[in-house]
Amino acid sequence: MKASWAAIWTIARRELAAYFESPVAYVFLVIFLLLSGFFTFTFGGFFERGEASLAAFFNWLPWLFLFLVPAAGMRLWSEERRLGTIELLLTMPVAAWQAIAGKFLASWLFLVVALALSFPIVVTVNWLGDPDNGVIASGYVGAALLAGTYLAISCLTSALTRNQVIAFILAVVLCLALILVGFSPLTDLLARWASPWLVEAVSKFSVLTHYDGFQKGVLDSRDLLYFLSVIAYALFATGVVIRNHRTG
Amino acid sequence: MIKVENLSKSFGSKLAVDGVSFEVGTGEVLGFLGPNGAGKSTTMRMITGFIPPSAGAVSVCGLDVQENPIEVKRRIGYLPEAAPSYTEMSVLSFLRFAAEMRGLRGEGRRSAIRRVVELCHLESVLGQTIDTLSKGFRHRTCLAQALIHDPEVLILDEPTDGLDPNQKHEVRTLIRKMGESKAIIFSTHILEEVEAACTRAIIIDRGRIVANGTPGELKARAPSGKLEDFFRSITRSDTVKEAA
Numbered sequence A: 001m002k003a004s005w006a007a008i009w010t011i012a013r014r015e016l017a018a019y020f021e022s023p024v025a026y027v028f029l030v031i032f033l034l035l036s037g038f039f040t041f042t043f044g045g046f047f048e049r050g051e052a053s054l055a056a057f058f059n060w061l062p063w064l065f066l067f068l069v070p071a072a073g074m075r076l077w078s079e080e081r082r083l084g085t086i087e088l089l090l091t092m093p094v095a096a097w098q099a100i101a102g103k104f105l106a107s108w109l110f111l112v113v114a115l116a117l118s119f120p121i122v123v124t125v126n127w128l129g130d131p132d133n134g135v136i137a138s139g140y141v142g143a144a145l146l147a148g149t150y151l152a153i154s155c156l157t158s159a160l161t162r163n164q165v166i167a168f169i170l171a172v173v174l175c176l177a178l179i180l181v182g183f184s185p186l187t188d189l190l191a192r193w194a195s196p197w198l199v200e201a202v203s204k205f206s207v208l209t210h211y212d213g214f215q216k217g218v219l220d221s222r223d224l225l226y227f228l229s230v231i232a233y234a235l236f237a238t239g240v241v242i243r244n245h246r247t248g
Numbered sequence B: 001m002i003k004v005e006n007l008s009k010s011f012g013s014k015l016a017v018d019g020v021s022f023e024v025g026t027g028e029v030l031g032f033l034g035p036n037g038a039g040k041s042t043t044m045r046m047i048t049g050f051i052p053p054s055a056g057a058v059s060v061c062g063l064d065v066q067e068n069p070i071e072v073k074r075r076i077g078y079l080p081e082a083a084p085s086y087t088e089m090s091v092l093s094f095l096r097f098a099a100e101m102r103g104l105r106g107e108g109r110r111s112a113i114r115r116v117v118e119l120c121h122l123e124s125v126l127g128q129t130i131d132t133l134s135k136g137f138r139h140r141t142c143l144a145q146a147l148i149h150d151p152e153v154l155i156l157d158e159p160t161d162g163l164d165p166n167q168k169h170e171v172r173t174l175i176r177k178m179g180e181s182k183a184i185i186f187s188t189h190i191l192e193e194v195e196a197a198c199t200r201a202i203i204i205d206r207g208r209i210v211a212n213g214t215p216g217e218l219k220a221r222a223p224s225g226k227l228e229d230f231f232r233s234i235t236r237s238d239t240v241k242e243a244a
Helices: A002-021 A024-041 A061-073 A075-083 A085-089 A096-116 A119-128 A133-160 A164-180 A184-191 A196-203 A207-215 A221-247 B040-047 B069-075 B091-101 B106-119 B135-147 B165-178 B191-197 B215-220 B227-234 B238-243
Strands: B002-011 B014-024 B029-033 B055-060 B076-079 B153-157 B183-187 B200-205 B208-213
Touching: A002 A024, A002 A096, A002 B091, A024 A061, A024 A096, A024 A119, A061 A096, A061 A133, A061 A164, A061 A207, A075 A085, A075 A096, A075 A133, A075 A164, A075 A221, A096 A133, A096 A221, A119 A133, A133 A164, A133 A207, A133 A221, A164 A207, A184 A196, A207 A221, B002 B040, B014 B040, B014 B055, B014 B183, B014 B200, B014 B208, B029 B040, B029 B191, B040 B055, B040 B153, B040 B183, B069 B076, B076 B135, B091 B106, B091 B135, B106 B135, B135 B153, B135 B165, B165 B183, B165 B191, B191 B215, B191 B227, B200 B215, B200 B227, B208 B215, B208 B227, B215 B227
Parallel strands: B029 B183, B029 B200, B076 B153, B153 B183
Antiparallel strands: B002 B014, B002 B055, B200 B208
């Protein structure tokens, strides 16, 4: 058990270093912080809301992450395949699942760091008003889970191809689908001709439905279970894809 | 040490390796010869556990590769074809990563890195990003990775590819020296290399073993007494294969 965590951690450390040894990490962090700030204070109506909360910030995250998370995750496996290093990695004494977990955890950690760097918005809100910091904390937990879910999907699409552009586009499309099934302009449209239970059943599959719970400060185990099971499923599928490549 | 029994691999309808069997013991260096596309790399990938065989079995140090993949991988050092590496890393951090993946920590890791850096002559480029290295250095960096845990078994897929004549000579000498205490399989296109470094050679063509013997025995089978003539008489080139 200890040895298997050591291997996962070694792989994760290498992956994290790969982010920071290339410009990827810095470009990502700057763009994320610029865009999230921009959305929060302009479209989000941070000041016009007249309430001390981070809703303006969190509401935009599912859309911002839709592009940024696949960009951070697209290279995970496609790069290994393009360089041929997958052959090195998988002939070292580790199981494929350890490699998958290590790479996923490293990227997730990186995204969590990016999220954490948005702390000036939290400071601003606390300075201007008296927000419910419990709600903000649960909002961040939801945001981290959302990022992990998009990331796991990006892992899967990245394992499917050695072309990073294809991996990126596939991940965006899949994540967008997970948003749209619960996106109210669309579900309202569906509600015009479908029965309410169908609309509700479909929207249960949406990341938005489960993400919203966290933004209201409600930590529901079902929401948690949703995110964790999508992550687990996508990573499991990644394992299947990687095994199939090798089987030929 | 390495026992390959009736190993086969098919990709779709194409049979890449077809019932290959051989054994390599400690102290043996087996040269793996054959035209491009003959199934050399596929066979090596099956021995290292990277791809599973369609039929047959491989055991390394008495352990079945399919049943004990991790234990087998611990005992093997592998240089894949084209010597891939994480090009954005420096040579030193790449070797550290390889050492840690092999469970080496602290002083064990440091001395392992010192040993392979000396063996593969990487002193001058330790801090350099692999991206910026010449092909010869990249190749030796990947070779160093394969040697870092001083494995009992070495699988080297074209270890001298892309090296200049001096480097080729050094790698050959290194292989011969290591072969005294390890079981080594290496593939090559260069026939002199077989005579220079191998105790035994196997020629593989279209997935099947067509010859197996010491370099001297194989040479003797050609009327001219040259390994090259023998090789050409029993294998077919890509172009011939396509016409057939």
